[in-house]
Amino acid sequence: MPKEAINQVAANQGAVSHQGVSQEVKVYKVWDTPTRLFHWINLGLVMVLIFIGMVMLFKGDIGISGLEAKIGLKKLHVWVGYLFAINLSVRLIWGVIGSHSARLSQLLPDLKGLSGYKAKLAKGESPQYLHHNPMGRLAIFAMMLLLVTIMVTGLVRAGTDIYYPPFGGAVSDYIAQPGVDGASIKPYDDTGVDAQKVAVLKPYKSLAGEVHVYSVYLLILMIVLHVAGVIVAEIKHQPGLVSAMISGNKPLSGPAEDEKH
Numbered sequence: 001m002p003k004e005a006i007n008q009v010a011a012n013q014g015a016v017s018h019q020g021v022s023q024e025v026k027v028y029k030v031w032d033t034p035t036r037l038f039h040w041i042n043l044g045l046v047m048v049l050i051f052i053g054m055v056m057l058f059k060g061d062i063g064i065s066g067l068e069a070k071i072g073l074k075k076l077h078v079w080v081g082y083l084f085a086i087n088l089s090v091r092l093i094w095g096v097i098g099s100h101s102a103r104l105s106q107l108l109p110d111l112k113g114l115s116g117y118k119a120k121l122a123k124g125e126s127p128q129y130l131h132h133n134p135m136g137r138l139a140i141f142a143m144m145l146l147l148v149t150i151m152v153t154g155l156v157r158a159g160t161d162i163y164y165p166p167f168g169g170a171v172s173d174y175i176a177q178p179g180v181d182g183a184s185i186k187p188y189d190d191t192g193v194d195a196q197k198v199a200v201l202k203p204y205k206s207l208a209g210e211v212h213v214y215s216v217y218l219l220i221l222m223i224v225l226h227v228a229g230v231i232v233a234e235i236k237h238q239p240g241l242v243s244a245m246i247s248g249n250k251p252l253s254g255p256a257e258d259e260k261h
């Protein structure tokens with residue numbers, strides 16, 4: 001018996017016709033409120049961060065110039081980045097202490113399940129999943145890894161580039177000349193800065209910046225694949241996937257493959 005069957009929404013039972021065959025649909029509770037909130041807040045913040053990031057990258061082409069504007073964009077990006085980092089950190093903690101469907105174990109790749117899933121699709125069947133199907137799990141695992149990488153490299157870059165928390169205080173103290181208070185050091189200003197120590201930090205700063213931007217490009221690719229996969233699955237195999245991430249109620253027209261014991 002699926003664990004979430006206890007939470008089955010009895011009122012929403014009915015019959016649907018799929019590929020000419022009438023099937024009984026049962027609606028289950030899935031994706032608790034914190035998980036759904038994380039998903040939509042994360043989507044919004046990632047879109048805003050991609051937008052600000054692209055403005056930063058191509059500011060010359062769109063007529064934005066001057067050091068003040070450059071630093072202002074970075075500060076804005078980092079402030080929104082903090083919201084993104086808080087939302088992601090809460091989700092990771094919730095993945096350890098939250099409900100069954102929020103657990104991080106639900107996001108780990110299921111390679112055995114993947115071959116079974118593909119075999120069923122090849123036979124023209126529409127296997128039903130209470131959580132992610134094995135293909136979705138793969139995409140979500142990759143996106144989570146990329147989000148964490150982007151968060152860590154972004155925070156490192158915020159510290160080394162504009163001396164923002166959580167690492168900025170330590171960075172500015174390190175690069176300050178003897179007798180200079182690290183807190184007095186300004187971004188993109190050499191006053192009071194030890195050039196040799198800046199040179200020591202430079203490779204790490206560059207690496208963090210490159211990993212940050214290439215992870216963003218990979219994330220954009222994964223978002224496109226994820227959305228395409230959801231649309232195909234929603235239309236061809238399991239209607240109600242998208243609304244389940246809004247309402248927390250998921251209709252299944254057969255036994256849940258991921259809850260079989």
Ligand code: HEM
Binds near residue numbers: 056084155
């Ligand atoms: C999914 C979330 C994020 C996306 C899509 C994103 C996107 C980008 C992009 C496209 C750039 C390149 C701009 C450039 O190099 O001129 C960039 C740079 C930067 N990001 Fe992010 N970012 C994200 C999260 C974060 C976070 C969480 C932080 C820190 C709180 C952060 C801090 C920075 C900083 C400081 C730079 C400037 C690097 C530099 O110009 O040297 N980012 N980001």
